[in-house]
Amino acid sequence: MSFGENIDELIKKSTNGLHSAHPTWERVRIGEIASLVNGFAFKSNGFNETEGMPIVRIRDVTKGEPGTFYRGSIDDPKMTFIENGQIAIGMDGDFNCRVWRGGRALLNQRVCTLEAHEQFYSQQFLACALPGYLKLINDHTSSVTVKHLSSLTVRDIAMPLPPLNEQHRIVEKIETLFARLDKGEEALRDVQKLLARYRQSVLKAAVTGKLTGSDPATWKSVTLGDLLEDIRYGTAKKCRADVEGVAVLRIPNVANGEIDLRDLKYTQLNDREIRTLGLKKGDLLIVRSNGSANLVGRGAVVSDDAVGLAFAGYLIRLRLDRKRLVPDFLQLVLSSPVVRARIERQARSTSGVHNINSGEVKAIAFDLPPVDVQAQIIELVDEHMEKTGDLEAWCQTELARSAALRQSILKDAFAGRLVPQDPTDEPAAALLARIKETRAAAPGRTRRKARA
Numbered sequence: 001m002s003f004g005e006n007i008d009e010l011i012k013k014s015t016n017g018l019h020s021a022h023p024t025w026e027r028v029r030i031g032e033i034a035s036l037v038n039g040f041a042f043k044s045n046g047f048n049e050t051e052g053m054p055i056v057r058i059r060d061v062t063k064g065e066p067g068t069f070y071r072g073s074i075d076d077p078k079m080t081f082i083e084n085g086q087i088a089i090g091m092d093g094d095f096n097c098r099v100w101r102g103g104r105a106l107l108n109q110r111v112c113t114l115e116a117h118e119q120f121y122s123q124q125f126l127a128c129a130l131p132g133y134l135k136l137i138n139d140h141t142s143s144v145t146v147k148h149l150s151s152l153t154v155r156d157i158a159m160p161l162p163p164l165n166e167q168h169r170i171v172e173k174i175e176t177l178f179a180r181l182d183k184g185e186e187a188l189r190d191v192q193k194l195l196a197r198y199r200q201s202v203l204k205a206a207v208t209g210k211l212t213g214s215d216p217a218t219w220k221s222v223t224l225g226d227l228l229e230d231i232r233y234g235t236a237k238k239c240r241a242d243v244e245g246v247a248v249l250r251i252p253n254v255a256n257g258e259i260d261l262r263d264l265k266y267t268q269l270n271d272r273e274i275r276t277l278g279l280k281k282g283d284l285l286i287v288r289s290n291g292s293a294n295l296v297g298r299g300a301v302v303s304d305d306a307v308g309l310a311f312a313g314y315l316i317r318l319r320l321d322r323k324r325l326v327p328d329f330l331q332l333v334l335s336s337p338v339v340r341a342r343i344e345r346q347a348r349s350t351s352g353v354h355n356i357n358s359g360e361v362k363a364i365a366f367d368l369p370p371v372d373v374q375a376q377i378i379e380l381v382d383e384h385m386e387k388t389g390d391l392e393a394w395c396q397t398e399l400a401r402s403a404a405l406r407q408s409i410l411k412d413a414f415a416g417r418l419v420p421q422d423p424t425d426e427p428a429a430a431l432l433a434r435i436k437e438t439r440a441a442a443p444g445r446t447r448r449k450a451r452a
Contacts, residue, residue, distance in 0.1 A: 003141045018132030021160035022416025026428040031155030033121035039107040046072035055106040061090040065102035080107040087114040091149040095134040122167040163425035203336040225362025230319040234311035239265035250312045254300040277310040284318040293354040297343035301327045329374040
């Protein structure tokens with residue numbers, strides 16, 4: 001559904017500093033200080049990954065670069081383009097926006113661009129202020145499926161209007177402060193990359209005998225199918241949160257390496273299905289189909305609190321011969337670099353969906369240590385992962401703190417507290433008057449309908 005409220009009233013009532021304005025400033029509608037261009041409905045049968053002109057689709061707004069090419073005629077004058085420096089806005093879903101740096105490209109439908117008239121309004125100031133207003137609109141847009149944003153709504157947003165020189169001072173200060181935060185965040189992400197590499201080295205050492213000093217020559221080469229009592233796909237029945245029945249674990253409940261019982265959904269199963277699909281402690285659930293190849297083959301060991309639950313069709317349940325294979329050790333094997341590389345190579349891609357079937361799972365080969373060595377390896381890996389987990393949590397906390405500081409900087413900027421006012425600046429009221437005069441003198445201008 002589309003936005004149906006009064007944006008002026010929402011801005012007036014908002015207590016969020018992102019929607020504030022200094023008392024000496026004015027407000028001006030986006031349609032008065034920027035040009036908005038809507039995308040064109042290109043035929044999807046011309047979309048491909050390698051040939052033609054790059055095209056920006058709604059999913060590319062957050063990525064910042066086109067992920068698709070358009071092979072076909074581009075001589076229709078109604079076709080539109082995006083250029084570096086313009087603001088791209090996704091018109092469905094979360095209403096994301098960004099300053100585009102991905103090069104000249106075709107502009108697909110449900111994406112629009114904004115370009116400020118910089119004799120009146122700074123493009124960078126608009127880019128800094130706009131996300132808060134789009135989120136306000138998104139938060140007040142009801143939807144049954146996907147939220148929709150109208151270009152008329154975008155043009156109608158009343159943005160803060162400081163004096164033009166003050167806009168430039170604010171942008172300069174924001175960029176200076178954000179650059180410092182960028183450096184800190186870059187260092188934190190470098191630490192995260194080092195932690196990820198360290199975790200992979202631990203997993204590699206775990207499954208090659210180097211972590212314990214165990215002689216891998218004493219390990220037995222096996223295929224997973226030789227160690228399974230049962231392998232089974234989950235139910236294909238539809239699951240819902242608002243029905244009574246058996247709780248069904250889905251990909252979000254297992255994808256992070258442990259069972260997560262939040263956001264459960266339910267379905268009706270008969271007694272035979274409950275016996276067949278009911279989980280036991282020590283079962284391993286793995287993802288068999290997903291848009292991300294990195295998730296295929298990953299999963300979680302069933303814990304006490306998940307016993308008796310069922311599982312969905314995009315998961316595979318592995319029931320192990322526990323006398324020979326410890327479930328947590330198998331999870332380490334499936335997460336190790338060598339086995340991950342094999343799984344991701346095998347996962348077949350159909351329209352971007354990667355899959356692995358039960359036969360391919362059973363064919364996974366690895367070296368199997370004795371059960372007592374498996375237990376020792378699990379204990380050592382847990383110790384290493386706990387240490388890296390503490391560092392990872394610290395990185396996440398610091399990144400969240402940096403993101404919050406960015407929001408505080410923006411709130412100070414729009415409240416007029418980030419830089420001092422200069423009494424020699426052209427007043428905002430005079431700037432607004434110039435904007436209105438210029439628009440009134442523009443040829444072919446139509447009057448904006450007054451609000452009821």
